[in-house]
Amino acid sequence: MAKRDYYEILGVSKGASADEIKKGYRTKAKELHPDRNADNPNAEAMFKEANEAYEVLKDAEKKAAYDRYGHAAFEGGMGGGRQGGGFGGGNGDFSSAFSDVFDDLFGDFMGGQRGGGGRTRASRGSDLRYNLRVTLEEAFAGSQKTINVPTSVNCDTCTGTGADGGAEPATCPTCSGMGKVRAQQGFFTVERTCPTCSGIGQIIKNPCKACGGAGRTEKERSLSVNIPAGVETGTRIRLAGEGEAGMRGGPTGDLYIFIEVAEHEIFERDGQSLFCRVPVSMTSAALGGDIEVPTIDGGRSRVKIPGGSQSGRQMRLRGKGMPGLRGGGAGDMFIEMAVETPVNLTSKQKELLREFEKLSEDNNPQSSSFFSSVKSFWETMKG
Incomplete structure (x- = not known):
């Protein structure tokens, strides 16, 4: 039986690009895989046929020969036969072809990079969280706070390399620096994290005695944090590069400061508005008068009470509330009257x-x- 055209098998045109050829093969591989076609006795043969086509068309030299001579390019006299030298392998090496697509489909999930570089040899440090409690006065005016953060820092002894004397780590002999190893399981080529180097791609023959080969040690650091005016509970401040040191010289993570504004004994906050509940004597509420109230900036304001005022009545002091975190002016302060009933009367x-x-x-x-x-x-x- 005459062999089918390789381009037709993959469902692409003769002028298709390498990406289009790979995409066509990937589609066919999913469609025809024997595991998905248990009830189709021809699925395996068609699957191998697609693999053979892709094995030829993905290779620039083999593709050029096929475009010129067709299937004859891989038969006797045109390249050394199916099992010999030359272009060879018209029947195709399934593991090679499918592994190429396997990398494309699943490489990101395996945590590595394709190609000579392999996995990243140094890993980024973790981000850290620090909960910082501030007073309402500090949230109003802004402040500078000093905090002590327990974290991991680069080892001074080995300068973060993890090797004794600061020597460079050696390439892992098991994975040749790739950080992953491949195993053939039937039709599939499966990648796993290298058991020798745990995916780092390097090993340390003589670990640093100070850090045990980790390249970092535990230490408490003192940091100065600028608290901007207007912060609220839940405000997050990011300090780039102040988190945990990376493994074996990797980049440092970030430190996130989460603000909690403490409750105040006089003022109650709602966004940029402040509320102050002020007790007023029954006589003052009935006759009217003036009262003096505090403001969050430490000042005082006089408020006029209209005669006949009832409990719950509010009066506004414009601009006496909290400042906006990103500008835009201050909020207002509301004075709420609480008419007080006298006790212990004579x-x-x-x-x-x-x-x-x-x-x-x-x-x-x-x-x-x-x-x-x-x-x-x-x-x-x-x-």
Whole structure:
């Protein structure tokens, strides 16, 4: 039976690029793989046929010969036969072809890089988190804080190489520096992390005694952190390169400062707004007057209380709240009145209040309205 055209087998045109040929083969390999076609007795033969086509077309020299002479390029007299020299292997080496596509499909998941360089020999250090608690006053004005962070730093003895005397690590003999090894399992070529070097691609023959070959040691570092004005609970500050040192000279991770603003005994915060609940005497609330209230910057402001004010009434002090973290002006401060009922009255005070109550039947509009509604409700229920 005449052999089918290799381009036709892969479903690509004769002028297809290398990427298009690889994509065509990858599609066919997925479609025709015997594991997916257990009920198709021809699947394995078609799968090998696609492999043979790809083995030829992926190679520039073999492809050029095929384009010129067709299948005859790989038969006797045109290159040394199927098993001989020349272009060889018209029947194709399945493991070679499929391994190439396997790398393309799964290389990223295996954690390595294809080609001569292999895996990265040094790994980046971990990022660190530090929870920092600040006062509301510090969040308002901004501050400079010094923190002590336990972390890993480059070993001074081996300068981060992990080798005794600072010597360079040697290439791993098991994986030749690739950091991974391949094993043939039936139709598949499976890659695994090298068991000798744990995927690093290098081994240390004489580990540093100070760090045990890790290239880093544990140490507490003192850092100065700038807290910008306007921070809130949950604000994150990134200090680049202040995290954990990398393994064997790898880049350092980052340090993330997470801010928590402590509760205040006077002010309550909501975004850029501040709330201050101020107790006001019953007399001041009834007659009106002035009160002095604190502000978050340590100053004082006088607030006028209108006569007849009730508990819960709010008055606004513009621009006396918290500053914006990224500019845009400050928020407002709200004074909330809490009318205070006097306690521990003397006999004279009680007598005066009773007298006052007799004279103030028409001075309590809320009470009059409420009890009028209650009376109407009861009459309706009786009806």
